[in-house]
Amino acid sequence: MTESDIDEMGPVDYLVIEFPADRPPNGSALPLLLDLVERGIIRVLDLAFVRKDRDGSVAGVDISEVGLEGEVDVTLFAEVSSGLLDETDFSEAGAALEPGCSAAVLVYENTWAAPLARALRHNGAELVASGRIPVQSILASLEKLDVEM
Numbered sequence: 507m508t509e510s511d512i513d514e515m516g517p518v519d520y521l522v523i524e525f526p527a528d529r530p531p532n533g534s535a536l537p538l539l540l541d542l543v544e545r546g547i548i549r550v551l552d553l554a555f556v557r558k559d560r561d562g563s564v565a566g567v568d569i570s571e572v573g574l575e576g577e578v579d580v581t582l583f584a585e586v587s588s589g590l591l592d593e594t595d596f597s598e599a600g601a602a603l604e605p606g607c608s609a610a611v612l613v614y615e616n617t618w619a620a621p622l623a624r625a626l627r628h629n630g631a632e633l634v635a636s637g638r639i640p641v642q643s644i645l646a647s648l649e650k651l652d653v654e655m
Contacts, residue, residue, distance in 0.1 A: 513627070516620030517636075518551065520613045522599045527606035531555075539612075540582070551588040552613035556596050556603070564600025567608065588613065 525531045542548045555567040569583060590613055599611050 514620060514624060516616040516618065516623050517633070518613065518615050520611065522602055523610045523612065524603050525608050525610075527604070527608075530608060531610065536583075547616075547618050549615040549617050550583060550586050550612065551615060552591045552611065553583045553586050554591055554596070554611045555608060556599050556611060557608040558600045558603040558605055560605045562605060564597055564603075566596055 539550070543550060553569065555569060556564055557567050558564050591611060595611065599609055603609055
């Protein structure tokens with residue numbers, strides 16, 4: 507990736523999505539992820555899977571061994587690897603997991619925001635804080651205000 511490519515990029519986010527030990531991922535979200543990619547909303551930079559054993563050890567899991575089913579061929583994302591994720595990232599992801607659970611680690615570019623991000627960077631602006639508000643928190647706040655959704 508060149509400096510010019512990086513200048514054109516939108517914000518990059520990551521997600522660690524835990525799957526319960528008794529319900530491993532089934533692939534039902536893959537068509538939705540593929541739809542976001544096909545519509546140019548995001549670009550998947552990395553998609554990897556990790557498992558945390560009952561003894562607390564964490565190991566990467568090959569995407570073809572996750573057992574995903576459905577209409578989307580999971581191997582479509584098997585080749586997605588930007589090199590951003592390393593063993594430290596997998597260890598940190600594993601630290602967030604409950605023993606016996608597995609997780610998808612997704613790193614993606616918000617391509618929808620690339621023009622805005624580029625314009626701000628060219629103007630000398632710099633992102634100094636970022637965050638995400640969990641849906642449960644929004645619902646709890648609205649409930650306190652007695653607002654219906």
